[in-house]
Amino acid sequence: MKKGLLKGIVLVAIGAFVIYWAIDHSPNAPIGEKVNDLLDENSYRMSEAWYYTSLIAGSIIALLGLRNLLSK
Structure with a gap:
């Protein structure tokens, strides 16, 4: 399997x-x-800033991966 x-x-x-x-x-x-x-002590919700940051970062990472897959 190629490195890319x-x-x-x-x-x-x-x-x-x-x-x-x-x-x-x-x-x-x-x-x-x-x-x-509220009833589950181990659960949490992201703040809106981190939610959108995570969505954008995940999208960029996935798109970079797709670029690597399609260019090889």
Whole structure:
């Protein structure tokens, strides 16, 4: 396997995980999830700034990975 191909796969996986993590911990969650978070001591919600930062960073990382995959 080529080095660029492996790097592209890893970057796409990391970018997808960061996007998933941001969506899963969104500050814009439905009221039912927010109530459940109050009862669960190990849960949290991201602030809006970190939410959008994570979405943008994950998108950039995934796009760099796609560029590596498609250029090889």
